[in-house]
Amino acid sequence: MNFLGVDTSAEYLTVIAVRDGKCETRFLNDCARSHSVCLMEEIDRALSALKMKPSDCDFFSAVVGPGSFTGIRIGISTIKGLCLATGKPALPVTSFEVLAYAEREKKLLCTVDAGHGYYYAAGYDDRKLTIPPAYIPCEAADEIVKSGYQRIDRTTCDPAKGFLEAVTAKAGHTVAVGELSALYLRKSSAEENLKK
Numbered sequence: 001m002n003f004l005g006v007d008t009s010a011e012y013l014t015v016i017a018v019r020d021g022k023c024e025t026r027f028l029n030d031c032a033r034s035h036s037v038c039l040m041e042e043i044d045r046a047l048s049a050l051k052m053k054p055s056d057c058d059f060f061s062a063v064v065g066p067g068s069f070t071g072i073r074i075g076i077s078t079i080k081g082l083c084l085a086t087g088k089p090a091l092p093v094t095s096f097e098v099l100a101y102a103e104r105e106k107k108l109l110c111t112v113d114a115g116h117g118y119y120y121a122a123g124y125d126d127r128k129l130t131i132p133p134a135y136i137p138c139e140a141a142d143e144i145v146k147s148g149y150q151r152i153d154r155t156t157c158d159p160a161k162g163f164l165e166a167v168t169a170k171a172g173h174t175v176a177v178g179e180l181s182a183l184y185l186r187k188s189s190a191e192e193n194l195k196k
Helices: 035-049 069-086 095-102 138-146 159-170 189-194
Strands: 003-007 013-019 022-028 059-063 090-093 107-115 118-125 128-137 150-152
Touching (some): 003 035, 003 090, 013 035, 022 035, 022 159, 069 090, 090 159, 095 107, 095 150, 107 128, 128 138
Parallel strands (some): 059 090
Antiparallel strands (some): 003 013, 013 022, 107 118, 118 128
């Protein structure tokens, strides 16, 4: 299984290339406003480290959200371009799956800070979805934690490890490039502000 995956959904950037069991991970901790500047260079570095070309990949993967609206679009557009150029399929991975696969705990409430006292959240039990993705107030997340879930977010785990494990686990579930789309649980701030 050979693949290239990118996660541009947060303030960090993850690029993972895998070829014949060897893995190259590129992780930049803080590039929130420069994903579009850094991404192609990091892809090139990851592929070069494994002496790999895009055509060597069996598929390409992108984290589809939720998270940074702009970052998600950058990652998906890049992966769609690679899929179209090579004729290879895509593998969508959610931000929640990245978190769920980063930890070994059984019951996890995976949360992404949505600002203004809200989270994007989804629950997993042994990496199986038990609470569907939703946009919820922090107080609702606290209630779910009281019911036996451990809350996890990007600051309490290794997102690069979670991304690699999620892609590896889901590798048999690729989609046609046209089916790769963002997971948005609410409108962007810009769209919300248009109402006012």
